[in-house]
Amino acid sequence: xxxxxxxxxxxxxxxxxxxxxxxxxxxxxxxxxxxxxxxxxxxxxxxxxxxxxxxxxxxxxxxxxxxxxxxxxxxxxxxxxxxxxxxxxxxxxxxxxxxxxxxxxxxxxxxxxxxxxxxxxxxxxxxxxxxxxxxxxxxxxxxxxxxxxxxxxxxxxxxxxxxxxxxxxxxxxxxxxxxxxxxxxxxxxxxxxxxxxxxxxxxxxxxxxxxxxxxxxxxxxxxxxxxxxxxxxxxxxxxxxxxxxxxxxxxxxxxxxxxxxxxxxxxxxxxxxxxxxxxxxxxxxxxxxxxxxxxxxxxxxxxxxxxxxxxxxxxxxxxxxxxxxxxxxxxxxxxxxxxxxx
Ligand code: ADP
Numbered sequence: 001x002x003x004x005x006x007x008x009x010x011x012x013x014x015x016x017x018x019x020x021x022x023x024x025x026x027x028x029x030x031x032x033x034x035x036x037x038x039x040x041x042x043x044x045x046x047x048x049x050x051x052x053x054x055x056x057x058x059x060x061x062x063x064x065x066x067x068x069x070x071x072x073x074x075x076x077x078x079x080x081x082x083x084x085x086x087x088x089x090x091x092x093x094x095x096x097x098x099x100x101x102x103x104x105x106x107x108x109x110x111x112x113x114x115x116x117x118x119x120x121x122x123x124x125x126x127x128x129x130x131x132x133x134x135x136x137x138x139x140x141x142x143x144x145x146x147x148x149x150x151x152x153x154x155x156x157x158x159x160x161x162x163x164x165x166x167x168x169x170x171x172x173x174x175x176x177x178x179x180x181x182x183x184x185x186x187x188x189x190x191x192x193x194x195x196x197x198x199x200x201x202x203x204x205x206x207x208x209x210x211x212x213x214x215x216x217x218x219x220x221x222x223x224x225x226x227x228x229x230x231x232x233x234x235x236x237x238x239x240x241x242x243x244x245x246x247x248x249x250x251x252x253x254x255x256x257x258x259x260x261x262x263x264x265x266x267x268x269x270x271x272x273x274x275x276x277x278x279x280x281x282x283x284x285x286x287x288x289x290x291x292x293x294x295x296x297x298x299x300x301x302x303x304x305x306x307x308x309x310x311x312x313x314x315x316x317x318x319x320x321x322x323x324x325x326x327x328x329x330x331x332x333x334x335x336x337x338x339x340x341x342x
Contacts, residue, residue, distance in 0.1 A: 001031075003026075004026040004062050005061045007021050009021040021043050021047060022217040030193055034194070035197075036198075038214035043214050048195070052086055053077055053080075088165050089167060095137065096137075097137075099134055100121055100134040100135065129182075133149075143172075155190070155192075164197070180207045196208070201243055211228055230271045245299075267312065267314050268336050268338050270335070271309065273303075273308050281332045285329060290317060291316060297311070
């Protein structure tokens with residue numbers, strides 16, 4: 001749906017050149033919710049602004065639905081932009097227009113017949129749960145309601161793609177959850193591809209199918225969200241994940257050591273995803289192998305709609321049997337990371 005190839009963007013100011021995107025290539029599939037996460041200054045806004053052609057790339061290409069949008073004329077660009085909706089951190093609503101007229105605005109610009117346009121606005125306000133607020137002005141709405149208006153407005157011209165520029169960053173956690181749920185529903189109901197940028201791994205965790213990590217103008221990791229949570233490939237993704245998952249060994253347990261009595265001990269992190277989260281794999285391992293175990297830490301969370309768990313265990317026993325027990329866990333599809341091996 002979106003094919004980004006070798007995209008580079010250099011900002012030239014009178015005093016310096018800033019390389020904001022460095023040879024970025026990404027493929028975003030039709031119908032998926034794709035997240036791009038990075039710290040402030042990493043290049044996220046530049047990337048999303050290149051996709052809707054608010055910024056002109058220095059080099060590289062962006063294909064949307066097979067069309068190279070970097071080589072369109074002004075006229076062609078106007079039509080191409082209608083197929084890309086965008087929502088913003090600070091909503092960008094017109095304060096002098098009612099909710100209804102804010103959503104009507106893009107349809108007026110696209111010169112849609114009045115009757116058809118008004119019907120469309122009504123159905124969109126229904127979709128975002130604001131049918132009763134049509135005549136209200138934006139300053140009479142909560143942040144979450146303002147973003148719902150922003151979403152309805154972004155969908156007015158039936159876009160194939162919805163871009164979200166930190167759309168929940170100004171909202172409290174509960175409102176964030178309800179807006180993300182709305183985006184998920186819209187993705188399913190309208191089969192619209194959603195590309196969102198965020199600095200918050202919670203957003204990725206709640207709605208995204210796949211994620212790219214951008215660091216210092218470059219994409220450093222791309223993958224399925226569940227896989228990245230269970231097996232982050234870079235220190236950048238590890239630090240984003242540990243900010244939202246309590247999966248670090250608490251400090252007071254880091255030096256925990258059972259009296260070994262000539263036995264071997266190792267501390268392992270066991271991650272389990274989906275169906276295996278509900279199976280008694282650990283207890284069957286303990287029955288099967290002559291080892292003992294201390295549970296040092298554990299939690300179960302959800303990544304999108306899938307249970308995702310983390311256990312930190314101390315395993316004690318003969319070194320060779322411990323290795324077999326860990327192989328057994330791996331054979332059951334669990335991710336094992338050895339944190340300590342004495
Ligand atoms: P993010 O959205 O991840 O915070 P940005 O894409 O806004 O990152 O910025 C990436 C880099 O480009 C930063 O170093 C930023 O200072 C620089 N930058 C962004 N916009 C401009 C601009 N218009 N002129 C010059 N430098 C810019």
